[in-house]
Amino acid sequence: MTPRRELTVLVAADLISNLGSRVSVVAIPWLVLETTGSPAKMGVVAAAETLPYLLSGALGTPWADRIGLRRTSILADVGSAGLMVAVALTPWLGFGALVALVAVVGTLRGVGDRVKHVMFRPAAEAAGVRLIRLTSVYDGLGRMVTLLGAGLGGLLIWWFGVTQAILVDAASFAVCALLVGLLVRPPAPPAAPARPEGYLRALAGGFRYLGHDRMLLTMLLVISALNMVVNASVAVYIPLWVAEVLRSPAGLGLVLGAFSAGALLGNLLFTAFGPRLPRYLAFVVGAAVSGAPRLLVLALSEELAVVLAVTFASGIGIAAVNPLLGVAIYERVPAELQTRVIGLAGSLAFAGLPLGALLGGWSVTALGLVPALLAMTAFCLVVTLLPLLPGLRPRPAAAPAERQPRVVGQA
Numbered sequence: 001m002t003p004r005r006e007l008t009v010l011v012a013a014d015l016i017s018n019l020g021s022r023v024s025v026v027a028i029p030w031l032v033l034e035t036t037g038s039p040a041k042m043g044v045v046a047a048a049e050t051l052p053y054l055l056s057g058a059l060g061t062p063w064a065d066r067i068g069l070r071r072t073s074i075l076a077d078v079g080s081a082g083l084m085v086a087v088a089l090t091p092w093l094g095f096g097a098l099v100a101l102v103a104v105v106g107t108l109r110g111v112g113d114r115v116k117h118v119m120f121r122p123a124a125e126a127a128g129v130r131l132i133r134l135t136s137v138y139d140g141l142g143r144m145v146t147l148l149g150a151g152l153g154g155l156l157i158w159w160f161g162v163t164q165a166i167l168v169d170a171a172s173f174a175v176c177a178l179l180v181g182l183l184v185r186p187p188a189p190p191a192a193p194a195r196p197e198g199y200l201r202a203l204a205g206g207f208r209y210l211g212h213d214r215m216l217l218t219m220l221l222v223i224s225a226l227n228m229v230v231n232a233s234v235a236v237y238i239p240l241w242v243a244e245v246l247r248s249p250a251g252l253g254l255v256l257g258a259f260s261a262g263a264l265l266g267n268l269l270f271t272a273f274g275p276r277l278p279r280y281l282a283f284v285v286g287a288a289v290s291g292a293p294r295l296l297v298l299a300l301s302e303e304l305a306v307v308l309a310v311t312f313a314s315g316i317g318i319a320a321v322n323p324l325l326g327v328a329i330y331e332r333v334p335a336e337l338q339t340r341v342i343g344l345a346g347s348l349a350f351a352g353l354p355l356g357a358l359l360g361g362w363s364v365t366a367l368g369l370v371p372a373l374l375a376m377t378a379f380c381l382v383v384t385l386l387p388l389l390p391g392l393r394p395r396p397a398a399a400p401a402e403r404q405p406r407v408v409g410q411a
Contacts, residue, residue, distance in 0.1 A: 003126040006184055010123050011138060013179040014116045015145050017077060020172025021109065022149020023156060024084065027165035028102065030157055035091050048099045049106035050354060054347045056110035061343035062202035069115045069339065070186055076112030077177035080105050084170035088163045114343040121330045121338065122186055132275045135326035139319070140267030147260055206340025209333065215280075216332055218387050219325050220345055222287050224352040225383040226321065229291050229376060231356025232363075237298060237376075240369050245302045258308045259294070262315020270319045283324040284387050289317030291380040299373035325349075 001009075028049075029042040064072040083105045087098060124134045156165035197205070210217055234256065242251040274282070294314040297307050325345075333341045363372035 001183060001185075003123070004129065007120075007123040007127045007129060007134075009179055009183045010116065010119060011134075011141070013176040013184070014113070015141055016172050016179075017112075017176040018142065019145045019149050019152070020169035022146055023153040023165055023172075024169040025149070026153030027157060027162050027169070028087065031087075031091065031162045031166065032095070032098070034162060036095055041095060045099060045102055047354070048103045049109075052103045052106035053110040054350055056107040057114045057350075058110075058344045058347035059203065060107070060111040061114055061206070061339045062197070062199050064111055064115045064343075065202065065339045069119050070180060070184065072115045073112055073119070074177045074181045076108040076115075077173045077180070080108045080112065081170045081173035081177065083108075084166055084173065088166035088170065091163075110347075111343075114346055115339065116180075117326075117346070118339045118342050119184070119186055121335075123184075130275065131327045131330045132279075132323065133271065135323035135330075136267065136271040136274050136319075139322045139326070140264065140271065143260070143263050143267065202340065206337060206344050209337050209341055210344055213332060215387075216328060216345075219283060219328060220348045222283075222384055222387065223321060223325055223349045225380065226287060226291050226318070226352070227350060228352030228356040228359065229295065229380050231353045232360030232376065233294065233298075233356075235357035236360030236364055237295070237369070237373060240364060241298045241307075244369065246304060251304060254304070254308060255311055258311040259315040259318075262312040262317075263319050264315075266316035266319025269316070270323060274320065274323065277320075279324055279327070280387065282320050284384070286317045286320030286324070287384040287387075288381070290314045290321060291384050292377045295373050295377040295380060299370050299377065 025046075028045055032038070032042045032045050067075075083101050087101050087105075091098070120134060120138070121131065124131055153165055156168055210220075238255050239252055242249070242255065245251075291314070294311050297310040301307055329338070329342060329345055360372075360376075363375060366372075367375065
């Protein structure tokens with residue numbers, strides 16, 4: 001198999017696994033609702049997967065380096081497949097067992113997702129694919145998977161029932177493990193030292209590097225803040241604005257859809273023109289456009305057309321943010337530290353998600369919807385403009401040229 005096809009298989013395997021996970025995001029809460037009738041327990045199950053996912057993605061990576069990235073990916077997916085079969089076929093075990101099974105799946109997924117992302121860089125280098133192209137295409141495909149997964153989960157539950165929907169997630173993990181096991185052969189890693197690093201020393205090396213790279217750390221804090229704003233908007237602000245202003249649930253789908261549509265268009269534009277843009281400036285502008293304006297328009301306008309237009313533009317802005325962070329990590333972090341740093345970076349970036357819904361609900365309760373939106377707008381604007389501070393701007397040498405060779409005729 002050619003290196004380019006091997007890269008395609010690796011990316012496809014990761015997206016298939018993610019598609020199954022998006023199905024289970026809908027199916028597992030529905031299973032809890034069917035078996036317990038408790039909305040509170042639905043939230044407990046969601047948290048039981050999310051928290052281990054964040055922790056294992058950061059704390060499990062030193063073991064992944066020692067076991068081997070490819071082997072870790074396969075083991076994580078095989079284990080996740082088996083556990084999801086158990087979730088689907090043994091609802092009689094009770095709620096406590098379900099929480100435990102889902103927590104272990106979250107732990108395995110956190111490590112498995114991170115190591116696949118580490119494998120992207122050597123696969124891209126071997127294929128002669130520019131990292132900026134890879135990260136932008138992957139971001140766009142990931143957004144499409146997110147959009148399709150939730151809808152597919154609902155349809156599968158409707159057509160076949162919740163058990164079969166969860167089994168689809170199990171099958172997606174199994175397919176991912178097979179693809180990586182049979183068709184992906186990453187380049188040989190550098191020779192390991194005679195005495196492997198201890199776990200704590202290896203983990204500390206990742207923290208130390210991330211703490212010293214102020215530019216990368218700032219980019220991660222910006223994305224974490226944007227994730228917090230997005231989750232607060234989806235969970236609290238937009239539904240309340242729709243209920244108070246439009247008084248029709250149809251508006252909720254329009255506003256959320258406008259952001260997703262803008263993100264997809266933005267990804268197409270960034271994939272085509274992103275490599276020609278100044279990266280750091282594009283990151284700052286994309287982050288600033290994607291956050292504060294969509295909050296401010298909800299606070300100041302009651303016109304749906306205006307809100308949709310600004311939300312759509314914010315979606316275009318977000319399309320530059322994740323790919324530029326991805327390529328910055330691949331290019332700036334030494335190869336021997338990438339597993340640990342990518343794990344820590346992913347957990348830090350996603351940390352804003354659980355905080356967002358909590359902060360959104362608290363702010364509206366304490367201040368009211370419009371003041372809460374204005375306060376969050378100010379916070380978001382300050383955070384997204386942090387990278388412009390003189391001490392956090394990259395030096396000219398901090399944006400290295402692509403390390404991989406260009407193939408003849410490559411765009």
